[in-house]
């Protein structure tokens with residue numbers, strides 16, 4: 001029987017951290033799965049065998065923008081749990097950051113499982129924002145390079161706690177990670193980064209219960225005439241269209257494509273798109289107001305280092321100094337920042353970047369019903385950003401500049417304007433009220449029996465730490481919910 005004629009327990013769209021983790025966990029629960037991915041596998045380039053990793057810019061110049069594993073193929077592998085405060089409605093300069101419909105304690109067991117699956121290396125030491133955990137990190141932290149250890153000591157000498165960044169890399173005895181300088185923003189040719197493909201998709205394929213179809217694009221979700229149940233999807237593969245049927249459908253195509261697929265699935269029962277009866281689909285975009293800090297000690301280039309190992313998380317909660325959470329200061333990797341700026345700025349950015357200990361500043365950007373995507377026809381035609389909390393961001397920047405100056409960096413360059421919105425989330429957020437959310441607290445589309453979203457879209461707020469571990473933990477929780485439903489268990493394996 002052809003792949004398209006079979007009936008699956010679950011069809012999953014997208015192989016990023018959300019989709020791949022869901023496929024892995026459902027396969028372990030005994031389900032038969034079709035996993036659809038628009039991109040193809042990234043393969044080591046024999047012509048570039050001398051380098052450990054290939055930058056995002058180089059991949060893009062080769063036309064590679066979608067791949068198995070999604071954005072995690074390029075990620076910095078910083079896998080953080082959201083902090084307890086992130087689950088609550090929290091006052092910020094521009095309004096309230098949205099509460100989650102579940103508590104940290106509800107997600108904690110799944111965070112623990114997620115850390116084990118992705119082999120996270122970390123330590124709660126020096127991190128006042130670290131939430132309670134049921135057990136230690138699966139592995140000890142990545143040791144700081146001597147250059148970084150010295151900086152960390154100088155910051156600690158100011159009385160500030162400095163934390164290890166929890167990281168998903170295969171470091172240690174027998175591990176593939178050589179702690180090179182090319183990690184954040186790079187595809188690792190050694191498979192040393194525990195991204196979604198390496199950590200969960202390959203083991204999922206080994207179960208024999210997951211069929212992966214690459215270069216296949218989901219066009220829409222199909223439903224019963226009354227619109228209450230999803231029956232499968234319509235996809236495009238090698239120029240032909242096919243319908244695939246399943247007991248459960250999970251859309252995990254990322255923060256822009258998941259809402260687009262649901263929007264494109266408009267039908268008689270869902271005239272405004274699936275999950276959009278109250279106009280929330282694509283809205284409530286949230287994330288991090290992110291900017292750069294370039295502390296420079298002298299005009300010599302910083303040697304190649306695996307520098308993304310420390311963070312200052314001491315400003316995570318409101319304080320006497322500032323009534324709102326400020327966010328985090330986090331070491332960046334040594335990525336070629338200059339590749340992503342306009343040509344005339346490149347020499348300047350390259351000069352600065354190569355001589356500085358690049359760091360990120362991240363402050364929460366708060367959603368509103370106005371923030372997010374605008375659709376027209378079958379396309380996204382616009383995106384309005386969330387509320388940026390600019391005064392809060394600048395306060396964090398002030399602290400960061402002072403800290404690095406006091407640590408011996410004579411010149412600390414940091415543009416006043418943040419560079420971008422990072423870690424975007426929330427475009428199909430979960431909640432108890434269908435008037436303000438797309439998904440219910442189990443990440444099932446409100447009013448539907450068997451249609452789930454398990455990717456970055458579900459997060460109603462992003463706190464100020466990296467969001468992927470929360471996507472992974474939620475995918476594990478969604479898998480447990482799906483595995484308990486009669487819809488799945490009643491579908492006989494073909």
Ligand SMILES: Cc1cc2nc3c(=O)[nH]c(=O)nc-3n(C[C@H](O)[C@H](O)[C@H](O)COP(=O)(O)OP(=O)(O)OC[C@H]3O[C@@H](n4cnc5c(N)ncnc54)[C@H](O)[C@@H]3O)c2cc1C
Pocket residue numbers: 013014015016017018019036037038039056066067068069070071072074075076077078079080184185186216217218219252253254255257258261423454455456457466467468469471
């Ligand atoms: C340079 C960089 C560094 C980062 N560093 C970190 C970090 O250190 N820590 C952290 O937590 N996060 C980091 N992130 C963010 C992180 O990668 C994302 O948050 C995460 O990958 C989101 O996972 P996802 O499952 O929601 O979606 P995605 O990773 O976006 O995956 C979605 C998948 O769906 C596929 N798809 C889309 N549309 C369709 C369709 N119609 N049909 C079939 N398939 C489709 C896509 O090709 C993709 O593979 C980083 C991101 C980048 C780019």
